[in-house]
Amino acid sequence: VFLSFQGYAGGDESRMLRRRLSDTSAKIGVGPNRAAVATSMLRKYGAQIGVAILDDGMQHLSLLRDVDIVMINALNPWGNKHLIPRGPMREPLTALTRAHILLIHHANLVSQPQLKTILSTVHDNGATCPVFFSKLVPSHIFQVNQPMHRLPLHVLHGIIVLCVSAIGCPDAFIHSVQEVFPPFLFLSLCLQTFVLVLPILKYGTMVVVRL
Template structure:
């Protein structure tokens, strides 16, 4: 954290300035495509079907993939065949949904690569809906603070809350065969994940099995 900088050894503090300068330059380059795509001077393509955008302001762990899966399944159940695109900045969107991680909403508030932020909080003004994910794992005060930050950004969007509720598990070699969650009862489980918010995943597994083996978590620089 920035508050710990004065307590660092002199050599570390001497190296910090060039590193932060390099991080700022890299951050500006990474944000340039976002800034250009958001420019009112850039033309947007209009598709003959409604377009729903599901995005986030921070890097990973916001529940974007589960939300896209949820919406796609709902539309499919309604008889609508959704098309999922990964590049949408040039498209005119009918609805913009922004996912926020209820556990670590803005990280250390710095931009990539110094932190997890991809866009500033002011980008929330483009949102029609904000969904605070992992709401069941965050305390009420934390959720209220996030909701207040969203409102203070100047947006008039609706705020919703979401959580993950596992329904079944499957073996890697038999993905179509669904197994009941009860098969993990009393078992010692080793959690291995490569997702943006491993703490939420570990919590979910602990609720299912109750027993988790010793964990060694690698923290990214976003959490330093």
């Protein structure tokens, strides 16, 4: 399997996947020119690569593809329904007709009426492909300085947990933490966060968790 990423900013996604997939045969390529990255990887690994997965590839129309898989965040499926820069969408909803598979993620965090509304919007815009549902289930935690050493979730029971997040849509993260690590304190990543964290560190009652 070959995974291709654009490589925005610090490239944290590719680094995370390299760490998580280090015990597999998956190859990861990063670069703004997707075709050049893929060509280089194919020359290097050849027949070892049976499947190429392109992240954020729906709008990369210059590349041939066999399947378009579109993931929809059930917690915030369409934003304000406006295109960039007025909203978060890269294409109109009618572009869903190009998808071969739709995956509604975090389906367990919304109600059945909300899921039905999402499906209605999908079908109203002409999409006829299969629709699947998925959810995120935390399996373990790890210390920042030992990312390969997995710890069971129960080690944090009874401990006050401070969660720091810098992801764009943290709602799912908050839900997961509420289910697994009550009680907890949630703070978005900003300058104010570090001002609040420092006094807590002195007392040794805080554990920073990254899921």
